[in-house]
Amino acid sequence: MFSMPPLYILSLGLLLFHTTLWPSFFVAANNDTLMAGQVLAVGGRIASRNAKFALGFFQFQPASTISKSSYNTTSPIPSLWYLGIWFNKIPVCTYVWVANRDQPIADPIINQTRFKISSDGNLVIVNHAANNESIVWSTRVVNNRTHLRRNNTSTAVLLNSGNLALKESPSSDLPVWQSFDYPTDVILPGAKFGRNKVTGFSHQAISMKSLIDPGPGSYSYELEQTKGLVLKRLNPLVEYWLYASSTKSSFNLVPMLKAVLDMDPRTKGLMNPTYVNNDQEEYYMYTSLDESSSFFILLDISGQIKLNLWSQDNQSWQTIYAIPDDPCIPPATCGPYTKSNANVVVLNWNIRYQISLGVARGLCYLHQGCPFVGRDFSRILTSFRGTVGYLAPEWLTGVAITPKVDVYGFGMVLLEIISGRRNSSPETSYDTSSSNSNQNIEYFPVQAISKLHDGDLKSLVDPRLHGGINLEEAERVCKVACWCIQDNELDRPTMGEVVRVLEGLQEIDVPPIPRLLAAIAE
Known part of the structure; x- marks a missing residue:
């Protein structure tokens, strides 16, 4: 009679012991199918065959990390978890479907939470807290009319379209439930x-x-x-x-x-x-x-x-x-x-460039050629007026005020003319898994000078222009604007130099990143 080697018997015993403790198998990462008997836990995911979409548990950024200026409360909300589908290859995490959107799962319970196909063939999210399995979410469409199925052959597939389809068997053509319907x-x-x-x-x-x-x-x-x-x-x-x-x-x-x-x-x-x-x-x-x-x-x-x-x-x-x-x-x-x-008309690039040049010529005239406007340099004023983010550092440090403060403000306005947006605005993003999704204040000049150093000018120009710009003029304007907002007033050009650059009569190099903007970027 054939006898099995002791090592084989030991291995078989360990396998039987393991399957007794874990009756459900965890689904492999990047697999597009969840079969009966498999479970999906936190950290695992199902990916479509084209890898364009993924399904799994995810967590929005806790409220305690949100800018206090955006909300009137500072008390943190417990971290909540959801099961959903997102774009898998896009760096900005973008969710396209959420199963339990009105029944989020609290942080301590998530470790006992699983996504699986139940014994009656439905897709369910269950948790095993306190040794009691409770259903958090269910498709509730399969076998409502019949008793429990003895041989559960149901499968769930994440299709290349991003549709999660539940089928009674792998060979079924039509799904009994699909996320596209909900x-x-x-x-x-x-x-x-x-x-x-x-x-x-x-x-x-x-x-x-x-x-x-x-x-x-x-x-x-x-x-x-x-x-x-x-x-x-x-x-x-x-x-x-x-x-x-x-x-x-x-x-x-x-x-x-x-x-x-x-x-x-x-x-x-x-x-x-x-x-x-x-x-x-x-x-x-x-x-x-x-x-x-x-x-x-x-x-x-x-x-x-x-x-x-x-x-x-x-x-x-x-x-x-x-x-x-x-x-x-x-x-x-x-x-x-x-x-x-x-219904406001979007100004085209040529008009914006002519506005920039016209304002520069006007300031140049006030600084150098106007006999009727003078400036009192005696330091007798104890207060100032202006918009935060457009004021030159001299206003805050108490040093003497010169025409270079106008140059600084002109540079800030020039950035707005280029981008068609405010320099300071609430940041809006679909990246709900990181702090980028919070409505913190975004300072556009930081992005502008960084993109200029990277040679990426198109992303700075107003998208409503749909690429209808003169790249040479756009580069000229971006360089001038970033030179105008340098920390040290000695590094800023005069308005006469600005006019010559915008007229194409003088070349200009890429400016360094101001220390203030570098600190903000960090």
């Missing part, structure tokens, strides 16, 4: 957005509460039977934007969108919007024509629907299209006694 605030390419005329089921997108809270927010978006596409504020309920309430206008919407997309070189040939209306269903959908690009439709916390496109050059998301185009249309966004500037 969007949070994002509609991805390939996802239907509409209603089922037979069952009455409809897709609904709901905005996030805030940049750090993915819970259901104030605005919703859906396709209704008689009203078409409807944007609502939920509490109190206000319908503030409706479109395509008739079949004719619905079909007209698609060619209109195609025309708008083709007008922008960034989106021309990028996607294909479609509209379907038959006896079973009515829905809108858009598909990607360029798999190397990343983009999505977002219902923003402001109540606007935005088409966001990833820019490799700027390493950031850019809003290509927004509806309603007036950001003050959604209720309670702009506040009382405000006026919308949505």
